[in-house]
Amino acid sequence: xxxxxxxxxxxxxxxxxxxxxxxxxxxxxxxxxxxxxxxxxxxxxxxxxxxxxxxxxxxxxxxxxxxxxxxxxxxxxxxxxxxxxxxxxxxxxxxxxxxxxxxxxxxxxxxxxxxxxxxxxxxxxxxxxxxxxxxxxxxxxxxxxxxxxxxxxxxxxxxxxxxxxxxxxxxxxxxxxxxxxxxxxxxxxxxxxxxxxxxxxxxxxxxxxxxxxxxxxxxxxxxxxxxxxxxxxxxxxxxxxxxxxxxxxxxxxxxxxxxxxxxxxxxxxxxxxxxxxxxxxxxxxxxxx
Amino acid sequence: xxxxxxxxxxxxxxxxxxxxxxxxxxxxxxxxxxxxxxxxxxxxxxxxxxxxxxxxxxxxxxxxxxxxxxxxxxxxxxxxxxxxxxxxxxxxxxxxxxxxxxxxxxxxxxxxxxxxxxxxxxxxxxxxxxxxxxxxxxxxxxxxxxxxxxxxxxxxxxxxxxxxxxxxxxxxxxxxxxxxxxxxxxxxxxxxxxxxxxxxxxxxxxxxxxxxxxxxxxxxxxxxxxxxxxxxxxxxxxxxxxxxxxxxxxxxxxxxxxxxxxxxxxxxxxxxxxxxxxxx
Ligand SMILES: Nc1ncnc2c1ncn2[C@@H]1O[C@H](COP(=O)(O)OP(=O)(O)OP(=O)(O)O)[C@@H](O)[C@H]1O
Ligand SMILES: [Mg+2]
Numbered sequence: 130x131x132x133x134x135x136x137x138x139x140x141x142x143x144x145x146x147x148x149x150x151x152x153x154x155x156x157x158x159x160x161x162x163x164x165x166x167x168x169x170x171x172x173x174x175x176x177x178x179x180x181x182x183x184x185x186x187x188x189x190x191x192x193x194x195x196x197x198x199x200x201x202x203x204x205x206x207x208x209x210x211x212x213x214x215x216x217x218x219x220x221x222x223x224x225x226x227x228x229x230x231x232x233x234x235x236x237x238x239x240x241x242x243x244x245x246x247x248x249x250x251x252x253x254x255x256x257x258x259x260x261x262x263x264x265x266x267x268x269x270x271x272x273x274x275x276x277x278x279x280x281x282x283x284x285x286x287x288x289x290x291x292x293x294x295x296x297x298x299x300x301x302x303x304x305x306x307x308x309x310x311x312x313x314x315x316x317x318x319x320x321x322x323x324x325x326x327x328x329x330x331x332x333x334x335x336x337x338x339x340x341x342x343x344x345x346x347x348x349x350x351x352x353x354x355x356x357x358x359x360x361x362x363x364x365x366x367x368x369x370x371x372x373x374x375x376x377x378x379x380x381x382x383x384x385x386x387x388x389x390x391x392x393x394x395x396x397x398x399x400x401x402x403x404x405x406x407x408x409x410x411x412x413x414x415x416x417x418x
Numbered sequence: 419x420x421x422x423x424x425x426x427x428x429x430x431x432x433x434x435x436x437x438x439x440x441x442x443x444x445x446x447x448x449x450x451x452x453x454x455x456x457x458x459x460x461x462x463x464x465x466x467x468x469x470x471x472x473x474x475x476x477x478x479x480x481x482x483x484x485x486x487x488x489x490x491x492x493x494x495x496x497x498x499x500x501x502x503x504x505x506x507x508x509x510x511x512x513x514x515x516x517x518x519x520x521x522x523x524x525x526x527x528x529x530x531x532x533x534x535x536x537x538x539x540x541x542x543x544x545x546x547x548x549x550x551x552x553x554x555x556x557x558x559x560x561x562x563x564x565x566x567x568x569x570x571x572x573x574x575x576x577x578x579x580x581x582x583x584x585x586x587x588x589x590x591x592x593x594x595x596x597x598x599x600x601x602x603x604x605x606x607x608x609x610x611x612x613x614x615x616x617x618x619x620x621x622x623x624x625x626x627x628x629x630x631x632x633x634x635x636x637x638x639x640x641x642x643x644x645x646x647x648x649x650x651x652x653x654x655x656x657x658x659x660x661x662x663x664x665x666x667x668x669x670x671x672x673x674x675x676x677x678x679x680x681x682x683x684x685x686x687x688x689x690x691x692x693x694x695x696x697x698x
Contacts (some may be wrong), residue, residue, distance in 0.1 A: 149676075205435075217537055217602065219598055219601070219602055232495055239602065240603075241599070242603045243598075243599065248596060249594040249595050249599045250596075251613075251617070252695030252698065253617045256502070262600075262613075263603040265554075265607065266600070266603045266604055266605045294694070294695060296695055296698035297698075314603070319563070319678075
């Protein structure tokens with residue numbers, strides 16, 4: 130396999146929307162301004178992973194900008210989960226190096242939100258104690274923990290009874306608790322693996338708004354795996370399109386639509402164009418085998 | 419297949435005490451209904467018993483009247499001698515379960531933590547788990563003599579095997595996602611054991627505990643019958659049989675049954691309180 134290299138610098142990306150009438154990059158900039166002249170990068174070099182005889186990644190290289198919301202979309206079983214599991218340190222890689230602005234995975238504060246919130250939250254702890262837990266692991270004293278959690282809850286105007294046990298909450302509420310648990314440590318990078326796929330449609334729409342709110346407020350580097358192209362485009366500065374196994378980068382599509390992205394955005398002609406382009410790339414990659 | 423969500427394989431075992439489970443469920447129904455449902459079975463049993471007795475369907479020398487049995491049992495309880503036997507058996511069972519739990523849970527966790535260790539010991543554990551505990555009486559008599567210690571030791575040994583097996587099984591089948599979640603937060607292995615795996619294992623631990631209590635009760639009763647006991651329900655039953663006190667024998671059998679049932683129900687209630695998330 131030849132290695133696939135896709136470099137994304139602040140300007141050097143093939144933009145899909147280029148032929149469109151100059152879209153404003155953002156109406157609302159995230160509050161954390163990119164003060165450094167240099168764009169901070171996630172760099173993945175020479176990544177290899179196989180399960181038995183199945184090669185998932187073979188010399189996979191990519192650079193992705195930090196402080197952006199990046200969605201990952203690709204065919205079923207192409208290795209989206211495997212990719213974020215490896216670069217978040219949950220799963221060992223066979224070979225390769227992952228650096229977050231020069232820092233290793235271990236040196237980077239990472240949080241992970243699982244698809245299956247039922248199996249990711251601790252049902253023996255109340256919702257509030259679930260949120261406290263990562264801070265406890267960090268060894269913070271009770272006072273500090275309480276302050277942090279309170280601040281977090283105030284920031285996002287959470288209206289959930291957090292003294293309840295997780296299993297008594299609705300799916301959306303449980304996933305919200307999981308996301309709060311991930312955010313409370315103030316991570317530098319947030320990973321979400323199909324976080325809404327177990328929720329009903331109404332809840333999914335609501336959660337997409339929540340994710341935007343979080344991203345716009347914190348500006349945290351966020352990698353979101355989605356199996357829904359509309360979601361992948363709506364919730365991203367860049368869409369990372371992957372090929373079938375052995376997996377390469379098909380394209381990194383710059384979305385460049387203004388934030389926040391309401392549901393109305395999804396009917397905007399620019400949005401539709403980007404989505405169509407992604408779909409074309411996707412089909413081309415699925416058919417080429 | 420998702421890398422992060424490995425399923426726990428076969429459903430958790432839930433043998434035994436289906437009756438007490440149903441009673442527990444019945445407790446949540448409207449009062450009148452549940453009283454009727456709860457009393458129906460025992461009333462039916464007494465009715466059948468009485469018909470068999472009054473209609474002389476069974477030899478009168480083998481089956482006393484149910485009412486005479488209940489009356490004599492009430493007298494024996496009031497006099498205190500049945501209570502003494504009952505408590506002696508209960509204490510022996512409690513000792514063996516306490517020993518089995520204290521030694522079984524940590525060992526089960528340790529064995530389950532290392533798949534390879536458990537696999538290499540699996541045969542031995544399975545072998546002794548399948549060996550009738552009563553077959554080991556002579557060995558334990560040699561080791562511990564005729565007294566209480568031998569009885570408790572055999573029961574504890576049998577109960578211990580069940581607990582070790584169930585706890586190890588529970589650890590090996592703990593949901594990977596929660597362990598991964600804790601690890602992604604930077605939790606140490608020890609912390610993951612204490613905060614995650616221990617709780618993940620609790621439902622299976624209780625399955626083991628309930629089975630262990632049933633086994634320990636059987637072993638203790640049999641031991642009391644045949645191994646130089648001076649008290650206990652087993653001793654009382656065999657004594658009544660030898661001295662041909664039919665009502666006492668039947669009453670003692672019922673009392674022993676009540677003990678087993680009560681222990682099971684009690685454990686189930688404790689389990690529902692502690693493992694409140696189970697099956698949710
Ligand atoms: N632990 C594992 N052991 C063996 N094979 C695995 C393991 N995890 C994943 N795979 C295989 O690797 C491939 C990629 O899996 P992965 O879960 O990363 O795909 P995905 O893109 O997230 O798929 P999906 O769209 O289903 O979420 C799949 O073919 C899967 O069967
Ligand atoms: Mg996946």
